[in-house]
Amino acid sequence: MTMGAGAFSGKPVRRVEDPALLRGEGTYVDNLKIEGMLTLHFVRSPIAHATIRSIDASAARAMPGVVGVYSATDLAFPPAPALMTLRPGAVRPALAEDRVNFVGDPVVVVVAESRALAMDAAEMVEIDYEPLGAVVDMEDALSPDSPVQYESIGSNVMIGLRSGSDDPLAGADVVVRGRFENQRVAVVPMEGSAIAVDPTGADYDLTVHLACQMPHMIRGVLSGLLELEPDRVRVIAPHVGGSFGGKHLSAEGVVAAKLALELGRPVKWVETRSENMVALPHGRGQVQYVELGLKHDGTMVGLRCRMVGDAGAYAGFGGILVLGQTKIMAQGVYHIPEIAFDVGIVVTNTTPMGAYRGAGRPEAAAFLERIVDMAADELDMDPVELRRKNFIQPEEFPLTTVMGAEYDSGDYEVALDEALRISDYKGLRDEQAQRRARGDRMLLGIGLACYVEVTGGGEEFAEVEVHDDGMITVKAGTSAHGQGHATAFAQIAADQFGVPIEQIRYVQSDTARVARGGGTGGSRSVQLGGTAVLQTSKLVVERAKELVADILEAAPEDIVVTGDGSVGVAGVPSKAITWAQVARTASERGAPLQVQHDTERAGSTFPFGAHVAVVEVDSETGRVVPVQHFAVDDCGVIVNPLLVDGQVHGGLASGIAQALWEQFLYDADGNPITSTLAEYAMPSAAELPSFTTAHTETPSPVNDLGAKGIGESATVGSTPAVQNAVVDALSHLGVRHIDMPCTPERVWRAISDARIGTLPDPWREPRTEMAAFPKEGASEEELERGAESVNL
Amino acid sequence: MVLIAVQVNGTDHQDEVEPRLLLVQYLRETLGLTGTNIGCDTSSCGACTVLLNGESVKSCTLLAAQADGAEIQTIEGLAPAEGPLHPVQEAFRENHALQCGYCTPGMVMAAVSLLEEEDQLTERTVREGLEGNLCRCTGYHNIVRAVLACAAERGMVPGSVS
Known part of the structure; x- marks a missing residue:
């Protein structure tokens, strides 16, 4: 075989990684053995919001095999690092100090000769808590009356900001409005967080084996926190059992590193799944108030978004995604001349929020594609035609959007046409009409989503x-x-x-x-x-x-x-x-x-695509079964189609799961009620269909490969496609919206409400506090006044 | 402590174990067979699936003591160390049925068991047969394809030519 240009690139080359993984030779952190390594186990808060009155670890310290038991008062731990800081002063201590802020908050760490001994000793630690009221719902946290997490800040609102057009709906003939919940989900990498820290090596003060995505960045952060020279710290990410945006240097990881230095012995911490479900940052978590103005002919004239972002406890960095990726992608694939975008980002007594596959972009596509479908219903237009009418056209790239994104390239109509072709969209609509005409129990829903996202x-x-x-x-x-x-x-x-x-x-x-x-x-x-x-x-x-x-x-x-x-x-x-x-x-x-x-600094790329989801809805029980999914994802020039399709498949599963099943739930007191895999509805093979994937290839001009990212695109496209499919199945009954996840209960209730004429209005006004947020670009004085008005 | 005798991947072992020691911990910590991963603590994910007397079990749901007298096969015992991959492993490679690899040993063992237990397999029965094994990377699409490819090889798929 002659090799050279093009012999391998673009071909479905089988993975060189696979033989070792298939033989069980993975190097995941928990497989690492280091002589003399100790194990950590954390005692976590069982209460969502409380002050710590006292800690008695004397019985635990006396247990066999226990090397040490530490709380924040026993040893000065550095603070937990934040990937992005929401607000100065919203610091998270590595171990809780005088109060706990969510169920799962680590308070005490036990160091022992084995994991079993560490867990035994952890049972013996007595902590006396004085409960404070908890705020769980992100909209409740906007209220000045909600129990405050940071007394020094004085409000649970970390950021409140209005931006963009003052009157985006002016000139609209029709305005459609919806309040959408983009629910909190858990990341669930199959391997939880894991770290092993060795302070005994000759060449480094610390060698850190960490399940993570960014070892070099973490070396910088950790060496700074521990006041070590960066070149004295070595960080290794061995085989990592999935991450999906979730695994970075955690509070527990900082504790492990500090203890390794303190004790002069290697230490290891490997999260249990029950810990992982409450300790690893969650994703999504927005309430979106969306209004789209259109002309009678379907031309979009303006979009008004008022968004609440949940940061969870300690101002988790995921809270800021609503102001970052969600905001910058709010315009999507459409010409929308005027956009207003207001956000309130709050802390709640729940697991801190972070990144999860898509990190802000699925939330943008979800609200936009949902409101576009509602507009199509309102205008009695086919959802395909309404989208087509408003697409940004290929010759307009590169394009700076109203939101300030620099779109590199795109051809949205070609992707849509391909999705309609491979799904036989017209045939599906015929089938739907026949089922409706026959009065079939099993309704067919066809959902469409056109998306663009941002990568790299x-x-x-x-x-x-x-x-x-x-x-x-x-x-x-x-x-x-x-x-x-x-x-x-x-x-x-x-x-x-x-x-x-x-x-x-x-x-x-x-x-x-x-x-x-x-x-x-x-x-x-x-x-x-x-x-x-x-x-x-x-x-x-x-x-x-x-x-x-x-x-x-x-x-x-x-x-x-x-x-x-x-x-x-x-x-x-x-x-x-x-x-x-x-x-x-x-x-x-x-x-x-x-x-x-x-390389020189390159601009972001903007992958895009069109998805058609097909679901069956049981009109008697509300159960939804995803039966087919057609995904057309354009990630520019493809290096390995096998790997690209693998990324698409995984992304589709995540997106479908958010639309239909997954939701991390708390009771009113902040107790998690979906904190094991027995309760959290992550899908198995039995719940999902096979997928049909296709790709258009629109090269990116901003890098030599012409490539765009593909790891998250299918999640961005599939979530709204599936949700739209569920609503579409019921549209003839008058149903206009069902929040995610579209559970049997919610779907059954919508059908029932439609039959008896009690369908709720999908719109209500957001809380009044949002109107008082300062406007971006306002004078210092105005900002200050606004800040006072929300008690920032 | 409890004395147990087990045969793992063809090798006999006798060990004194704590009564509370889980089989998966015995395999990983006592025998050093770390190919079997732990993905949860509620017997939900199947990452720890091994074969016990030829049948797939989640090795976190059994105590090591309960395995006394049993023959156990783990991912390490599926193919000789220097030899070719087992046909199921090879099908996973060929069909890109793994990404991060963490669920893979359990998924492969579950698939091996499923292929042994059934006479015929369809996409639906493969999906249902693997219901106890969770994967976050692949969306299961290529895992199902890999198992169906093995089934077709063995003439187990209706309409397929073996």
Whole structure:
């Protein structure tokens, strides 16, 4: 086989990662054995909001095998790091100090010789709590009367801000309005959080084995918190059992690192699932008040959004996504000339909020695609035609949106046409009409969603070296946790060197072996890490060509990569030398064939697509079964279609699950009631259908590969498509909205209400506090007045 | 302490264990067979699935003491260390049925058991047969394809040619 440009890129190459994982040779943190390693177990608050009156750990300290028991008063732990800070002063201590703020808040840590002994001793710790009132509902937290979490701030509102157009609905013939709940969900990576910290190594003060996405960033954060030199800390992300935005340096991780230093012994903490469900930050969590103004002919004239974002306890960074990714993507794929976007971000006595697959973009697509469907109903237009009429057109790119996003490229109509074609949309509508005409019990729902989202942006590092034996080491600063970078990046490099995939060794996720890197998150890896690998490989090839030209006494421009593992004179097979020989010569001349390279900063890319979801609704019981899902996702140029479809499949499962099943729930006192996998409705294979996937390929102009992110797109597209399908199944009954998750009870209730004429209005006004938020761009004085008015 | 004798992946073991020790902890901590992962604490996720006397069990639902006298097969025992992958492992690789790999050992063992237990398999029965094993990465699509590919190999799929 002749290799070289295009031999591997674009092909469904099977993963190089798989054999080890399939043989049970995964290196997940809990599999690591270090001599003398101690185990941590945390005593967590069983109360959502309380002051800590006293802690008695004397019995626990006396238990066999216990090395130490610590609360915040026993040892000065650094604060828990925040990925993004919502508000100065909203600090989270690593262990709760004088009060607890959610069920699951860690209060005491037990260090013992084994996990069982640590758990036994934790049972013996006595903590006396004085309950305070809890605020669980994010809209209740807007009220100045809600029990305050941060006395120093004096309000549960962390950010209150109005922005954009003053009168976005002016000139509309029709305004449709909806209040939508984008419910809190749990991330549920199959492996929970896990960390092992070794302070005994010779080369580093601390070696940290951490299930995470961004080892280099975490090295910087952790060394800062512990006042160590960054180069004295090594962070390794071994095999990571999924993350989906969830796994970073946690409060518990900081405690583990501090204790390892304090005790001078390796320590390990591996979260149980029951801990994970309440301790790992949750995702989503918005209440969205949305009004869309249109002309009678369907032309959109303006959008008004008033959004409440739940940050959970300690101002979890996920709370800010409503003001970040949700806001910037509010316009979606449409021309909407005027947009107003007001937000209130609050703390509640619930698990802190973080990122979960999509992180702000699914929330944007969900409200926009929902309100567009409501508008189609109101105007009696086909939802396809209403969307088509308002699409941003391909020739308009690059485009700066009303929200300030720099859309790179897109062709929304082509994706929509493809989704309609592969789903036989017209045939589905015919089938729906027939079922309705027959009065079938099983109703058919057809849901449409057109989306655009935002991925990547920034720079990335790569290093490529050709060794004397001809092997090529490729390193990148991204950090895969299931995505398959070792395969995709090897494809990119192998094409440049004209060698088999097996000749590429891939290294990642270790700060001692990869000089720097941005890690993996926001679907950035192929477009940034892949581009870094491509550019660095090209730099190595250029150096090799110069060297070979010199050796063979030929003109550099005549030298080519031959495609059979050599470099030589174009068209003269006898005048070629192998990569091993090139590398040896380079080494002999004192300049090994190795290049480190950082890409220039690149803009974000904007993947897009169109999904058609098909559901069956049992009109007697309200049960919804997703029967088919057609996903057209455009992620620009594809490096490996096998991996891309794998990302789409996983994203679809997450999106369908949010639309139909998953919701993390609390009772009124803040007690979690879905905190095990027996109660939390994560789907199995039995609940999901097979998927039909397709791709249009609109290259991105902002990176050399032309690639866009694909890790989260299918979640963005599928969530509203499925929700719209459920409502569509009932639209002939007059149902206009059902909140997610569309549980049998909610669906049955909507059918029942429709039959007896008691359907609730999908709209009500948001709480009055939101009107008093200061306006973005207002004068200092106005901002101050506004701040006072909401007691900020 | 309780004395147990088990055969794991063809090797006999005798160990004194705490009565409360779970089988999965015995496999992972006592025998060092860390291929079997732990994904929950309510017997919901199936990551710890192994074969006990040929049938799939969640090894977190059994005490090690209950396994006394049993033959156990874990993911490490499915294919020889230096040899080719087991056909189910190979089908998972070929069909991209794994991503992060954490559920994979349990999923593969559940699939091996399902293929042994049934005479015929369809997409529906594969989905129902794997209901006890959760995966967050793949949406199950390629896992189902991989198992159906194995079933077709064995002539277990109605209408397929073996």
